[in-house]
Amino acid sequence: GRKDPVKFQKFFKEYGHFLKEGICTDVMFKEDLGRLLRYESSHSDEGVVVSFDEYISRMPIEQKGIYYLCIPNRSLGLASPYYEVFKEKGVEVLFLYSDMDGLVMQNLGEFNKRKLITIESGGVDLEAPSPTMDERLSEEETNEFNEWLKGVLATKVSSVKATTRLVGSPCVVVDHESSSMRRMMALVDTSKTLALPKQQLEINPAHPIIRKLYNIRHAHPDIARDVAEQIFDNALIAAGLLDDSRTMLDRLNKFLDLSLQFSEKAMQPSEP
Numbered sequence: 001g002r003k004d005p006v007k008f009q010k011f012f013k014e015y016g017h018f019l020k021e022g023i024c025t026d027v028m029f030k031e032d033l034g035r036l037l038r039y040e041s042s043h044s045d046e047g048v049v050v051s052f053d054e055y056i057s058r059m060p061i062e063q064k065g066i067y068y069l070c071i072p073n074r075s076l077g078l079a080s081p082y083y084e085v086f087k088e089k090g091v092e093v094l095f096l097y098s099d100m101d102g103l104v105m106q107n108l109g110e111f112n113k114r115k116l117i118t119i120e121s122g123g124v125d126l127e128a129p130s131p132t133m134d135e136r137l138s139e140e141e142t143n144e145f146n147e148w149l150k151g152v153l154a155t156k157v158s159s160v161k162a163t164t165r166l167v168g169s170p171c172v173v174v175d176h177e178s179s180s181m182r183r184m185m186a187l188v189d190t191s192k193t194l195a196l197p198k199q200q201l202e203i204n205p206a207h208p209i210i211r212k213l214y215n216i217r218h219a220h221p222d223i224a225r226d227v228a229e230q231i232f233d234n235a236l237i238a239a240g241l242l243d244d245s246r247t248m249l250d251r252l253n254k255f256l257d258l259s260l261q262f263s264e265k266a267m268q269p270s271e272p
Helices: 003-026 030-034 053-060 075-077 084-087 101-108 139-154 177-189 208-216 219-238 245-267
Strands: 039-041 064-069 095-096 115-117 157-162 169-175 201-205
Touching: 003 101, 030 053, 030 101, 053 064, 064 101, 095 101, 101 115, 101 219, 139 157, 139 201, 139 219, 169 219, 201 219, 208 219, 219 245
Parallel strands: 064 095, 064 115, 157 201
Antiparallel strands: 039 095, 169 201
């Protein structure tokens, strides 16, 4: 691969699927096969693939593992809330586009004594720059908000807690089942609808939506509940877990109506 990367990339494009199958079925040679894997990276240009060895050669000494994200394409990866803190910190992430790749990473587990870590994990220990106290909910307000949100989403979440990993997103779900695995399971048995288990939700106490939602939740409980449901669905979309987005249509129409009502009021001339 190193001697003629262009030729190897052509080989991998044609036979990579068989290499991945080998990792999932051959325990003895899975790391040797893992050395042949190639993926796009946040530190490389679009279409340029890198090996695990290349990734490791660029890793800071203190970095614990090889970070990756299973995502349909590069643009979604770069826009993912899970990638925000990695972009902020300049930490390299591999982008995996095949539904099979999640299973490959699980079976491989580690490479050259470095753990393979999905950035959708709740165990990611990177922190975004800390906002000032007046730009975020206090610890007491955060705990109060988390209890309220867990009550609103009682049938959908198992836990709600604050995180410091988010930069521009209000919340994410973590440690969830792989969206690619769900798609593969659905293909195996098309007669069954896979129920989505309760999710672990992490919120960003500094995000404007979270702060405003905290402020209005008692004065406008119906609106607050709809917003809570929407940000949770947005988190499911980011994780690739929302099976049918049509369930949001009624709620989105409510938001559009509210937005237009506010616009109409703003356009009305003020009384002299």
